[in-house]
Amino acid sequence: MSVKAAAARSAVPAGQAFDAARVRADFPILAREVNGKPLVYLDSAASSQRPLAVLRAVEHYETRLHANVHRGVHSLSQWATAAYEGARETVRRFINARSVREIVFVRGTTEAINLVANSWGRGHLQAGDEILITYLEHHANIVPWQMLCAATGARLVAAPVKPDGELDLESFRAMLSTRTRLVAVAHVSNALGTVLPVQEIVHLAHARGIPVLLDGAQAIAHQAVDVQSLDCDFYAFSGHKVYGPTGIGVLYARESLLAAMPPWQGGGDMILSVSIQQSTYNELPWRFEAGTPNISGAVGLGAALEYLESLGREAVAAHEHALLLLASERLASLPRLKLIGTASDKAAVVSFTMDGVHPHDIGTILDSEGIAIRTGHHCAMPIMEFYGLAATARASFGCYNSAEDVERLLEGLTKVRKLFG
């Protein structure tokens, strides 16, 4: 589907105010009831829901176009290839990469980071080197580096945060050294919603010639991402956090870096020719896509990005920011409720605890009201430890949420307090 077609089918005609109810109607799952109540979905930071535009694009691909890509001379294979490579071009445009050669399809953010750790990392790190991350990272931006450090003798170091959940930029600056080989940080923290000062981070790192990887899993759906203006070297994100399917994601890598990186996985599609003793590797980006890829996933991701473009990314960001302000204010008004993470620049994520009630119980009680939130450590145990917490409750918002969802959350939390006293 072209941008134009997507815009024509958009729930929000250009020039009109953002209509969350009409956007909600684009997402079939949100019409269902859960435990006898209309669903209030506040777990988009874990996985967002899919609009009809994505479901239809995937169905169209599966029912009309599917064959293997880059292989057949028959029509289906050519159509499938066009759909797959068309999605790559949509991704390129969406993040404003210079070339599709810089767009590698992967399973998700986790695989993207593992690709960089294995391919770029093993060639660039040795004993005594350092990788600098922050205490805000998701485990996906910690564990691959730990494994790389174990293999190379390098050391993983993490910059601390301030009590409000903002990165301690002074400490970060001080931890950049002649030993630092890579900076790998979240664009947006999944546990707290903190937006990191990535522009400043990239500037500081590049001043020392250090490449920067941004984990964009939590940012991609919620603000405009322009890899050229960010000037980052790697950017990773997942399809299912931006209204696309699971099992598809993207690694953006600056072409000069990617061209010098050895393949990570070997197999079909990543080669030009193979003899028993040696192979000639394919061009970028296919060199990094061994085996038959998730073609329908890529098609769905392309449709998801076009859908988001059709809503207007600024309009979505403004809508979500209004929800963040409303939810923060309303939740803070509840007695014995504490917001965790109150950075000045935040995505629409509200993490909180309630005195005398474990987050897991909050989650179960809200679920009985049809309200889906995340509870636990959010795969970010270091930041939980920083706050001395084993878990928080987390409500996260997407383009389909509304002020009414916030009120339903408030009612649910009032019920929690009533039950637990």
Added chain:
Amino acid sequence: MELKELYRDVILDHNRSPRNFGRLDPADAHSAGHNPLCGDKLNLTLRMQGDRIEDLRFEGQGCAISTASASLMTEAVKGRSLEEIARLYEAVHALLTAPGGAAAPDLGKLMALAGVAEYPARVKCATLCWHTLNAALERAQAPVSTE
């Protein structure tokens, strides 16, 4: 499923005022349980007299189901023999994992946990204390080290 079936008054009471909370020192055995999904942590200490649990305490942090289950368990197993505890564990496990299933009639206050079976995501919260107890009992029976 009504929420009150899960959060029965007995559960809420034992969550608010857990029994046998704390740590025995000295103890014959201790064990630490951890539920990575929700971050629940539970430390159990116990003293044996022959093949019976003479006394036990637990401490840690967890959800209402996890805390109440541990509290109820300590009351249920104190003074019981290993054999009795093994039978009790089987019965509790059946109660927690068989929605709507008939439970053994002699579980007493532990029956308050019957609602958990309807909430698959919460079964692990209720069983954490029992796994921790089993680990502690294994240690209590292990031969004394001569190092």
